[in-house]
Amino acid sequence: MAIVKEISLVGRVEACLLSPKRETGLEKAKANDLTLTFDGIVGDCHSGPTMLSDSRTLRQYPRGVTLRNRRQVSLISVEEMNEVARRLDISEVKPEWVGANVLVSGIPDFTLLPPSTRLMFASGATLIVDLENAPCKYPAEIIERHHPGHGLTFPEKAKHKRGLVAWVEREGKIVMGDKIRIFLPPQRIWTAGQDQLALASSS
Amino acid sequence: MAIVKEISLVGRVEACLLSPKRETGLEKAKANDLTLTFDGIVGDCHSGPTMLSDSRTLRQYPRGVTLRNRRQVSLISVEEMNEVARRLDISEVKPEWVGANVLVSGIPDFTLLPPSTRLMFASGATLIVDLENAPCKYPAEIIERHHPGHGLTFPEKAKHKRGLVAWVEREGKIVMGDKIRIFLPPQRIWTAGQDQLALASSS
Numbered sequence: 001m002a003i004v005k006e007i008s009l010v011g012r013v014e015a016c017l018l019s020p021k022r023e024t025g026l027e028k029a030k031a032n033d034l035t036l037t038f039d040g041i042v043g044d045c046h047s048g049p050t051m052l053s054d055s056r057t058l059r060q061y062p063r064g065v066t067l068r069n070r071r072q073v074s075l076i077s078v079e080e081m082n083e084v085a086r087r088l089d090i091s092e093v094k095p096e097w098v099g100a101n102v103l104v105s106g107i108p109d110f111t112l113l114p115p116s117t118r119l120m121f122a123s124g125a126t127l128i129v130d131l132e133n134a135p136c137k138y139p140a141e142i143i144e145r146h147h148p149g150h151g152l153t154f155p156e157k158a159k160h161k162r163g164l165v166a167w168v169e170r171e172g173k174i175v176m177g178d179k180i181r182i183f184l185p186p187q188r189i190w191t192a193g194q195d196q197l198a199l200a201s202s203s
Numbered sequence: 204m205a206i207v208k209e210i211s212l213v214g215r216v217e218a219c220l221l222s223p224k225r226e227t228g229l230e231k232a233k234a235n236d237l238t239l240t241f242d243g244i245v246g247d248c249h250s251g252p253t254m255l256s257d258s259r260t261l262r263q264y265p266r267g268v269t270l271r272n273r274r275q276v277s278l279i280s281v282e283e284m285n286e287v288a289r290r291l292d293i294s295e296v297k298p299e300w301v302g303a304n305v306l307v308s309g310i311p312d313f314t315l316l317p318p319s320t321r322l323m324f325a326s327g328a329t330l331i332v333d334l335e336n337a338p339c340k341y342p343a344e345i346i347e348r349h350h351p352g353h354g355l356t357f358p359e360k361a362k363h364k365r366g367l368v369a370w371v372e373r374e375g376k377i378v379m380g381d382k383i384r385i386f387l388p389p390q391r392i393w394t395a396g397q398d399q400l401a402l403a404s405s406s
Contacts, residue, residue, distance in 0.1 A: 002262045003334045009395070038252065038271050049241065049252075059205045060323060060386060061373070068241050068372050070331065108395035115388050116318030116333055120263060128273065128333070130319055131206045131388055169271050170264070183263060185318050185334055189390045192212070192311035 004118055004183040011110075011180035013121070014078055015095055015103035018044040028096050033175040036125045036168045040072030041101055047072060056134065069167065070130040075119075076100040076163030077110035087157040090147045097146065098139040100163060104180060111160050118169065118183035125172025135162040207321055207386040214313075214383035216324070217281055218298055218306035221247040231299050236378040239328045239371045243275030244304055250275060259337065272370065273333040278322075279303040279366030280313035290360040293350045300349065301342040303366060307383060314363050321372065321386035328375025338365040 017028035020043050028044075040047030051069040053061040061067070081093045081103075095103040104110060117129040135158035144151030220231035223246050231247075243250030254272040256264035264270070284296045284306075298306045307313060320332040338361035347354030 002259055003337055004262070006262060056205055059207070059209060060321065060329065061327070065327075065373065067329075068370070070372065109393060112391060112393050114318065114393050118263065124264070124268075126263065126270075130331070134206055167271070169273065170268065184393070187392050188315065189392070190312060190315050190317055190387070 004116070004185050006181060006183050009107065009182060011104045011107040011119075011182065013102060013174055013176055013178040013180060014105050016174055016176055017095055017101050017103070019099075021045055028099060028101065030096070033173050034101060035173055036073075036127075037171050038168055040069060040168060044101060046074070046101075055136075071165040072167045073102060073127055074098075074100045074133060074163060074165055075102040075104055075110070075127075077107060078103060078105040079108070080110055080161040080163065084154070084158045084161050088143065088147070088150045088154065090143070090150045093143065094146075097142045098158075098162065102174060107180070107182070111163055113164060113182075114185055114187055116185045119166065120170075120181040120183065121172065121174045122178040123172035123175070124170060125168070125174055126170040127166035128169045129164050129166045131165060132160065133162045133165050135159060207319070207388050209384060209386050212310065212385060214307045214310040214322075214385065216305060216377055216379055216381040216383060217308050219377055219379055220298055220304050220306070222302075224248055231302060231304065233299070236376050237304060238376055239276075239330075240374050241371055243272060243371060247304060249277070249304075258339075274368040275370045276305060276330055277301075277303045277336060277366060277368055278305040278307060278313075278330075279336075280310060281306060281308040282311070283313055283364040283366065287357070287361045287364050291346065291350070291353045291357065293346070293353045296346065297349075300345045301361075301365065305377060310383070310385070314366055316367060316385075317388055317390055319388045322369065323373075323384040323386065324375065324377045325381040326375035326378070327373060328371070328377055329373040330369035331372045332367050332369045334368060335363065336365045336368050338362060 016031045016034045018031055019028040035042040039049050048069050050066050053065040085093045111132045119127045135155045140151050140154035219234045219237045221234055222231040238245040242252050251272050253269050256268040288296045314335045321329055323329045338358045343354050343357035
């Protein structure tokens with residue numbers, strides 16, 4: 001009766017980050033661990049039961065509509081950030097610069113993990129993936145500040161490499177060095193929809 | 204920057220159902236409309252900010268662990284229920300019998316809609332799909348009561364036809380006759396994961 005299935009591949013938590021105040025900007029500071037409640041990460045500015053719609057959801061909502069918070073946790077991977085750094089011709093893209101909460105390793109094509117994938121940490125804390133994160137101009141500006149002349153193409157160079165946003169299914173802790181168990185939903189293409197998507201794009 | 208895209212296909216709400224008490228069993232009663240809050244459907248026994256893990260999540264959790272409620276709303280389609288009825292050799296499978304909250308029409312292979320698909324109703328109320336619903340023995344027993352000798356194979360005959368579970372992204376109402384707008388996440392197969400899944404199954 002279970003729908004999701006664990007795979008043998010296991011990831012690893014390489015860094016935990018948070019920032020208490022949104023006003024201090026996107027950059028986050030490293031922490032030893034993160035405490036997850038159903039509202040998100042304790043002490044992080046993106047926690048909360050709800051969030052406001054913004055430019056990301058203009059196809060659905062005007063700005064400022066109250067939505068359930070499904071962007072509680074932002075995750076990126078070492079491997080993808082290395083590739084983005086290579087593309088930007090800089091030595092590294094620090095997780096602090098892109099507002100990530102969790103830096104993972106060992107999961108290929110991390111950003112392409114399917115929606116509704118479950119990521120389970122050693123404490124039992126579990127995140128459910130909503131969507132890939134679309135790279136925007138804010139990290140670009142931060143990278144540009146650190147590496148003038150290299151940051152501004154981040155939105156293009158980080159496409160499908162910028163990680164995921166997820167929300168808390170089960171409370172607990174995420175700790176540096178944690179193994180990450182992965183539970184995948186069935187993977188298949190909804191072909192009826194693909195046809196309709198082509199139709200929608202061409203109209 | 205938006206990740207989900209609307210398709211031209213539009214569904215329709217054919218029935219709304221709810222049941223105030225879990226003790227009265229799975230069967231739900233028809234209503235003219237449903238009021239959605241971030242906890243789920245007002246007056247339905249499956250609403251609430253959290254839910255307890257059960258047999259569906261034994262691969263991840265023991266029973267009775269508190270999880271965020273991502274099974275707030277159960278949706279099925281007219282077309283799939285007609286197909287299930289045909290397979291069971293009965294005239295119809297009533298939505299009441301399978302504990303559905305919303306009966307939809309006009310969306311082919313409804314159960315196969317991808318996780319994280321957004322379903323938006325006329326009021327602006329929006330659901331996010333978590334996963335397909337796995338058919339279990341409870342509806343089978345109810346159908347068997349109504350059609351002795353025909354219900355017990357429901358779990359097998361309704362596989363991939365039993366609809367979806369979803370949670371509330373935006374509050375509002377679902378009303379009989381509502382059009383349903385569909386916003387799809389990118390569709391693709393995470394091939395790294397498929398390999399690992401094969402590995403996991405064979406081990």
